[in-house]
Amino acid sequence: MALDSSDKPRTFKVVGTRPLRPDGIDKVTGRARFGADIVAPGMLVGRVLRSPHAHARIVKIDTSKARALSGVKAVVTRADFGAVPDSVADVIDNCMAGDKALYDGHAVAAVAASSAAVARKALRLIEVEYEVLAHVSDVDAAMKPDAPVLHRGRQEESVPEGYSQNVMSRVEFGHGDIDKGLAEADRVVERTYRTGATHQGYIEPHACLATMGPDGQADLWCCTQGHYMVRNTCAAILGMEQGQLRVTASEIGGGFGGKTTVFLEPVALLLSKLSGRPVKMVMSRSEVLRATGPTSSSSIDVKIGMTKDGRITAGFAQLRYQGGAYPGSPVDMGSMSAFAPYDLENVKTVGFDVVTNRPKAAAYRAPGAPMAAFAVESAVDELAKGFGLDPLEVRLKNAAREGTVASYGPTFPAIGLEATLEAARAHPHWTAPLGENQGRGVACGFWFNFGGDTCVTLNVTPDGTVTVSEGNPDIGGSRASMTMMAAEELGIPYTQVRTIIADTGSLGQNEVTDGSRVTFAVGLATIEAARNAKREMCKRAAMVWGIDEEAVEWVDGAARPAGPNAGKHDPMTLKEIAAIASNTGGPIAGHYEVNAEGAGVSFGTHMVDVEVDPDTGAPKILRYTVFQDAGKAVHPAYVEGQFQGGAVQGIGWALNEEYIYGEDGVLQNAGFLDYRIPVASDLPMIDTVILEIANPGHPYGVRGVGETPIVPPLAAIANAVSAAAGVRMTDLPMSPPRILAAIQGQKGG
């Protein structure tokens, strides 16, 4: 569905305003029900036994003593799941280990018991005989020929001969001639950059309540980014028909990509099936960190050439991402996005997806892109500063724009990168003075965005209020945005519309809340559903007036006669039409089902000031400004919140967060005391500048905004820290000891 009016901007009445969020009161008063808040009569407590080893063959599991314990109602191991389709083989293996435990924290058994105390005791009674195997946690070590191998015979056809079997796939993108481009350069920077694995850090742990009756019908309530995905995945694992499993999404306390798969849900359903009772399972924070998906750690070689006037002549990157114990790291997305902000004649990226003895990587906001941007944007910064050039001007000189053949293949339509760079250049932040030991960094970032299967039903109630039912959990304010778009389209106040998240029995298939897709795709479906309802209401008014429905138009919340032959009739408001719906044909609704294609890509530019204590190496973020194209900001406060949230998560990734493994392959910092995410006292106010370059693929011009904000921060902060410390930082996180060592190394050198 195309932009409504490409020749003149549409004037909005509701879209673009900042109404109160509909879920606000529930969340601040504690009335909102999150995953762990769901209860059922007679429910049991489910608990999981996890591997203490990074890599071990499971020789034998004896659950007899646990089963005999009073209060234990069911015990499951992988054997109880039986055979599953190939499409979910890795998913169930990650939920419950098969022949091997592949990482510290990998689930090996689960119990359902009458209380948490009984469940914990039962776990202690389960005897697991392990044959401990050599393990590998580091991506570069895992690629070596003599590295311990996790899986045999599973490499994609894309991997050339001679690579370790831990290398699961290889991708290559680009165009032109790298060697020729490098030869044209006045200077070439060649460096290796590394990033640690970071967790999404959502505050709400995974939680669910499952109940399955003897007739095979089941209900599941859970905290997820996609309850339709949960339904489909669990049904496949358990051999159920999808229609027999109804899944309801709870409120969600953050996901950021980490809740786009299942962990507890199939286990809880099987425990419920075996026990005949509802089973509730809630992860501890330690379980969340040990066994749910962090993002990949990475090791990236970059080689970029530039002329002395700032023209990039060639860009090359080899990206190596470890995706934990199963194939599927986002190295392909990193390889496609690495050079996307640039218009380059010669560009090439090569990516390797590598498995290690770590928890399977899950999506994390623009999966794969932040690490790639860190490497490329650091090198571009180093080149620009090496020539004494303004790093913003260098980016503008080389910026991708409409007509640029992207480094990953397609030709860009209208995009907003230049607008963000120009806004950054014009912003007072760019020229504000810096003090001693302070540095300023900038970086650009890109994300693809997508749409996908989407359903919306819009019901007009007899009193003329409106309910919108959508199928995507509200993570970033989508209920407010859908309410606003419905109100805009219908011409009624925001307060007259309520949006709910429907369960899987109420709508058709909906893709997961990911890919920055919801405001774009669900918004598109909401607008079309509202338009269908308007058509129906115009028809009802036409019946009352005795004229053709084509002679009725919808303007400002009411049906009105239109055209010279329509006659004179007083407008009929939505409320008036709703009141006589039973008399004119029955209830009024609009619905729309679509595979929403045409999501517009998104670009952002970040600017940050950092001070580094030269005696301790401690960095402090002083000022931060985000510039990003939103297409059309439906609710600007939520858009700003996305910008700010992405920047803050990026600050954590850049400065503090990483998974730390011991020599034994066991995670050393499985708690928020030792895995430190930024808190309010670490941060300045994050300033935001919203650019609006309309997406031609959406009627209001909306682009997704949720993921791009986490792409530039790693590089922007690294560039600022490098400037402040006087030494180029190439490894994340830039913890105080690491920065101090770099400063001292520089002085020593």
Add this chain to the structure above:
Amino acid sequence: MVKVRVWGSLAEFTEGQTEVEIKADTLRELLDGLAGEYPGLRPQLERGISVAIDGRVYNDSWFTPISEESEVVLLRRLKGG
């Protein structure tokens, strides 16, 4: 015939070419044509891909029209968080 650009590591299965020509009026015909002309692409096509047509990315809409003038680029299946 539609010109289709494939990413570099797929060229091994398209006789070394990063651009191939397929007779197709729709996305479905394009995917069928690629699998028929270049069987080595089948594993990747079965795992799933995205396709950029004139700068817009499509995942599964079989009957998306494609013209001979269209710019068609195969992409790894887009993922998001």
